[in-house]
Amino acid sequence: MEKDCEIIDPRNSDEWDGFVKNHPQGTFFHSSAWAGVLCESYGFTPYYIVLRKDKLIVAGLPFIAVRSIFGPAKAVFLPFTDFCGPLCDSASQFEVLLKSSINLSKTKRWAFLEFRGGQEFLKNMPSWSCCFMHKIDLTASNADLLAACRDSTQRNIKKAKKYTLEVTHETTLPAMWKFYKLNMLTRRDHGLPPQPWSFFKCLFNSVIAQKQGFISLAHYNSKAIAANIFVINGDRAIYKYGASNRKFLHLRPNNLLMWEGMMYCKALGARSLNLGRTEFHHVGLLQFKRGMGCTEEKIDYFRYDCKKESFQKGDNACGGGFRAGLLRYLPLFVLRLLGNVAYKYIG
Numbered sequence: 001m002e003k004d005c006e007i008i009d010p011r012n013s014d015e016w017d018g019f020v021k022n023h024p025q026g027t028f029f030h031s032s033a034w035a036g037v038l039c040e041s042y043g044f045t046p047y048y049i050v051l052r053k054d055k056l057i058v059a060g061l062p063f064i065a066v067r068s069i070f071g072p073a074k075a076v077f078l079p080f081t082d083f084c085g086p087l088c089d090s091a092s093q094f095e096v097l098l099k100s101s102i103n104l105s106k107t108k109r110w111a112f113l114e115f116r117g118g119q120e121f122l123k124n125m126p127s128w129s130c131c132f133m134h135k136i137d138l139t140a141s142n143a144d145l146l147a148a149c150r151d152s153t154q155r156n157i158k159k160a161k162k163y164t165l166e167v168t169h170e171t172t173l174p175a176m177w178k179f180y181k182l183n184m185l186t187r188r189d190h191g192l193p194p195q196p197w198s199f200f201k202c203l204f205n206s207v208i209a210q211k212q213g214f215i216s217l218a219h220y221n222s223k224a225i226a227a228n229i230f231v232i233n234g235d236r237a238i239y240k241y242g243a244s245n246r247k248f249l250h251l252r253p254n255n256l257l258m259w260e261g262m263m264y265c266k267a268l269g270a271r272s273l274n275l276g277r278t279e280f281h282h283v284g285l286l287q288f289k290r291g292m293g294c295t296e297e298k299i300d301y302f303r304y305d306c307k308k309e310s311f312q313k314g315d316n317a318c319g320g321g322f323r324a325g326l327l328r329y330l331p332l333f334v335l336r337l338l339g340n341v342a343y344k345y346i347g
Helices: 016-022 031-041 091-106 142-148 151-162 174-188 197-208 248-253 253-267 283-290 325-329 332-343
Strands: 005-008 043-054 055-066 074-077 112-116 127-138 166-172 214-220 223-234 238-243 272-278 295-305 311-314
Touching: 005 091, 031 043, 031 055, 031 091, 031 197, 031 248, 031 325, 043 091, 043 253, 074 127, 074 311, 091 112, 127 166, 127 283, 142 253, 151 223, 151 253, 166 253, 174 197, 174 214, 174 223, 174 248, 174 325, 174 332, 197 214, 197 283, 197 332, 223 253, 238 248, 248 253, 253 272, 253 283, 272 283
Parallel strands: 074 112, 238 272
Antiparallel strands: 005 043, 043 055, 055 074, 112 295, 127 272, 127 295, 166 214, 214 223, 223 238, 295 311
16 A cells, blocks of 8 residues: 555444535445445445545545456456546646555455546556437526527427426335335346345435435326436536336437436436446437436546556446346346346446
8 A cells, every 4th residue: 555545444433425416527336435335235345545645635546356256356346437536636646546556455365446537647548338328408497498409309398298297306215115126127128137125225214315316207097107316516517327118209208307307406406417338339328318418428447457557448238237138028026036146246
């Protein structure tokens, strides 16, 4: 460990969240609440490397160790996280923290260090994968925000209203359960197992119930047909999860739900809304997010091979894990069991 560097557990730190809140690049994903959700849900161990000056935290690299079923463990910055850039003010700070993380990887015998962001400091290194990130400036007027949406998006919002869909913004566990049931359907449609219910219950207890987010639900004839989860850190909001029943997509609930969620984030004091990452090959999702009038930015992910002591070049596919068409035909209870077992190894 480099001089003036130390490892902290953000869940037990009185300083970390204050540092994140005051740093211009700090997000919800850097917060102790998100670390707590990941670690409690999947049994991960956090290794947040911080750099101090005059005893105060001035920079940080948050890593979480992820086990492997068959091979050695790795450290990810951070698992199941869209983006999480280094909280550094200069390249020199990043270099010190990077050297400390590499030294730590030797001690812990990690196979890889994975960075989800940080291209401003790693611009000369090959990227492992990349994706798009989308952001909306909520300081504009509501009329201007609507006008910025694509014409087809505006028509879809009007169409959803014509069908008298009811949108509510809730912070209750039953609302989270409604989301989870829709999420199981959506994950199966994508050929993926759903995250464990224990994860979403922990997300509710640690984030939603603590007024750091909310669940938006679209109802048709009193039935929940689509749902989104938004998280908020200070004046910055993030759209984290979305789910819907495809039988009702012709009613365009997702367009209305995103619009109403955007307006609610603004009403809560958010000045920006990040729509999260989107892989290049998800053409439909890219089209949907671009239709909301957002700005687009490419985010690079990096992987450091601890054995080869170098950054590795990968493909352009962001993320990983399951991509099996067979999963689309499995019963939901089988997918739930698979998700309960597997997610702690695929972060």
